[in-house]
Amino acid sequence: MDQKENRLNIFQQDAKNAIEAHCSSELSSKESSVLMQTLSEFSAFLCAENLSGLASATVERAVSFIKQQIHTVGTAAAELSRKAIEFFFQSRGDLQKNQELASIAEIKKSDPAPAKEKHFAKSLNQANKACALIRQAGISQSVGTQNTYRDCLKVFCDFIKENQLGDLKNVSRDVVNRFLAHKAATVGQKTCEKYKQAIQAYLHARGDLSKDQNLPPVHSDTPQKLGRRAYSPAQVEMIQAHLTRTLAFSTELSYRCGLRAHELLTIRRIDEKRPDRRFHKDGTEKKTPWKFADRDGEAYVVTGKGGLTRE
Structure with missing residues (x-):
């Protein structure tokens, strides 16, 4: 796991923790995805300013972040970010339920487009x-x-x-x-x-x-x-020797269980979340009883590429 991925995981975990702590309302999968994406990007923006992620988020800093979004990804995407942060602040209590963040038009008025650098x-x-x-x-x-x-x-x-x-x-x-x-x-x-x-x-x-x-x-x-691209046990040990105890454990877990890095954030017991059913092209269900044959241990699931939840 390289330094860029480590930072990305930190921002995603910050967003996940904030959502779990403050956003109890029912959201659609698309709304949840936009909220997670926006708060991850907002966390990265705050950390770049040497602040402590979403814990340091304020309305003024949110407006600065949305200004940046207007100039980098356009008005439509910035409006999605504005609504997501508005919902987060209302859930956390920074804004009253009927109170709104400044509109995109108001933010544009207060901040003329910067010259191209x-x-x-x-x-x-x-x-x-x-x-x-x-x-x-x-x-x-x-x-x-x-x-x-x-x-x-x-x-x-x-x-x-x-x-x-x-x-x-x-x-x-x-x-x-x-x-x-x-x-x-x-x-x-x-x-x-x-x-x-x-x-x-x-x-x-x-x-x-x-x-x-x-x-x-x-x-x-x-x-x-x-050619083989898999790491050998000796290479994994060399990597772990340069990581913190927590990251070394995460690396070993990924190596032994075949996890993608981001799947570490989605581990659940199998009684908390069931794996998705998978089907062949002819409509018959895929059965894989051999997958964990002759292996002891507890069953867990992760949610990864394409939103697939697998054992």
Whole structure:
């Protein structure tokens, strides 16, 4: 687990703790996802200001955060963040139930748009706005996936700009095909798929592709190098030797149980949450009685990629 992932987990845990402590109202899965995403980003913003995460959140600091959101991800996404923080403050008691945060229009009036500091910010801004659109459409729930999409779409924006092909907002399928063909000649298969998935998610969110439509497969010209990527027990011990006791335990748990890093935050006893039923393409249910054959121990579940809860 690298330093970036550690920080990300800290912000997500801060958001999770705040929601569990103060937000008891019933929320839809989409509302819960937006609240979690927003509070994680708000926590990161506060920590960047050398403050103690959401414990130090105030209305004034929330307005500063929303100002930043307006300039980086656009008005529509900033309004989602504003509503989520307003709900959090009402739940925590910072605002009365009938009291609202300043509107986006009021925040804009008090803060004229800053001058662009770097020429490359335009590509990053376009990518951030595209990711906000993807999030609003409910296509991506994971913070990690959002970050991957943002990085891929920024590279796509750079390609569009370098070749004078317009901008991401008005990109055509022909430009998409040209970019993917360019990547197929320069990167491996998995990286090609990553770019394709990011662009496909954006086209779904924008309505250029219907939900049952996908971009055609991309085949890389670069030969794939196959080999073991798993850490050996000795390598895991070396990593643990440089971690705190808590993180060393989390690392060992991930290694022994095959967990993704973010799944550590979702561990529940199996009597608290049941694993999801899974089905083959023909509609029959997948049965895996062999999965834990001849193994002792307690059964737990985690919720991971795609929202799947598994044993």
